[in-house]
Every structure is written in structure tokens, then in C-alpha cells.
Amino acid sequence: MTWFPMHSWHPVMVHLPLVGLVVAVAFDLVASQNRSARWHDAATVLWWVGLLGAATAIATGLLAYNRVEHSDPAHEEMVLHRNLALATVAVLLVTALWRWKRPYSRAAALLGLIGAMVLGGVGYLGGDLVYRHGLGIPTETLEEIAHERGGHAHGHAAESAHPDTTVEHHH
Numbered sequence: 001m002t003w004f005p006m007h008s009w010h011p012v013m014v015h016l017p018l019v020g021l022v023v024a025v026a027f028d029l030v031a032s033q034n035r036s037a038r039w040h041d042a043a044t045v046l047w048w049v050g051l052l053g054a055a056t057a058i059a060t061g062l063l064a065y066n067r068v069e070h071s072d073p074a075h076e077e078m079v080l081h082r083n084l085a086l087a088t089v090a091v092l093l094v095t096a097l098w099r100w101k102r103p104y105s106r107a108a109a110l111l112g113l114i115g116a117m118v119l120g121g122v123g124y125l126g127g128d129l130v131y132r133h134g135l136g137i138p139t140e141t142l143e144e145i146a147h148e149r150g151g152h153a154h155g156h157a158a159e160s161a162h163p164d165t166t167v168e169h170h171h
Contacts (some may be wrong), residue, residue, distance in 0.1 A: 009060040009063070009142045010060040010135070011063045011126075011130070013056045013057045013060045014057045014061075014123065016127060017049070017057050018119060018120075020049040020050030021046070021047070021054065022116045024046035024047045024049075024112070024165075025040050025047050025095075025113055027040075027046060028099060028108070028109045030057040031104060031109075032104045032106045032108075035104050040104065043099075050092075051089075054092070057085075058086065058089065061081075061085065065078060065082060068135050068136050070135055074129060077133065078129060078135070087118075088119050089119045091114070091118070092115040092116075092119070092137040093146070094111070095108055099112070
């Protein structure tokens with residue numbers, strides 16, 4: 001599809017597994033504390049959704065990895081993002097298998113918590129690749145945007161550059 005390039009599917013696919021796995025881990029923490037079948041069952045559904053979604057996110061990420069224009073510094077961060085994502089999903093897969101063998105395991109829930117925190121870091125790197133390195137945005141489009149902006153910035157960065165226009169906050 002030319003209207004929606006293949007590499008554009010990755011940002012669409014990452015959100016469901018990210019949220020699903022983080023909430024699954026949170027539910028497992030509650031289930032392990034209370035030995036609650038309801039929390040455990042709800043977590044199990046989210047683990048399935050999260051892990052299946054993670055497989056899709058990885059597949060679309062690998063497609064994007066090979067298709068987007070990028071700089072050398074962006075490439076280094078892309079490699080880190082990819083490797084950390086693969087390692088984190090592996091840890092979460094081990095966690096999922098552990099929790100299915102030993103429901104209510106606090107150790108599995110804590111490993112899941114570590115995995116979820118690192119998954120947040122993976123997501124941060126992905127956002128950084130887009131917002132700092134312009135990954136997924138063709139060079140021609142970046143040049144058009146730079147021309148449109150004409151050096152004019154909006155937001156707090158522009159305000160702090162001109163101290164006489166900043167708003168003072170009184171405590």
C-alpha cells in the first residue's frame with residue numbers, strides 16, 4: 001500500500017502489547033499478593049494479548065528497521081532499541097511460562113515487573129528515534145518541514161530563549 005508504507009505499521013502495532021503486558025504484570029502482582037484467581041485469569045488474557053501483540057510489533061519493527069532512512073547515530077539507537085526489545089520480550093516470555101507453571105509466584109511477578117519497566121525504556125527509545133532522529137520521515141519531508149518552520153519555534157524552548165517573555169511562577 002503506497003498510502004500507508006509497511007514501516008508505518010510498527011508504531012501502530014507497539015501500543016497494544018506495551019499496555020497489555022504492563023497491565024498483565026500489574027494484575028499478576030495483585031494476584032500473587034492476594035492469591036486471587038480473578039486477577040490471575042485477567043492477567044492470563046492480557047499475557048496472551050500482549051505476547052501475540054509483541055510478536056507483531058517485533059515483525060513490523062524488523063520490517064521498519066530495514067526500510068526507513070536514517071543517520072548513523074539513529075542506526076546505533078535502532079540497534080539498541082531492537083536488541084533491548086528482543087531481550088525484554090524473551091524475559092517476559094520466560095515470565096509468562098513461569099507464571100503458568102507456578103500461578104501466584106511472587107518471583108515471577110517481580111521478574112515481570114522488571115521486564116515491564118525495561119519495556120517502558122524500549123518504548124522511550126522508539127519514541128526518541130522518531131522525535132529526535134526523525135525516523136520514518138523521508139529526508140525530503142524533513143527538509144520541507146524545516147523550510148516551513150523557517151527557524152520559528154513554539155513552546156517552552158522558545159520562551160526560555162527570551163527571558164523577558166517568560167511567565168513567572170509565584171509559590
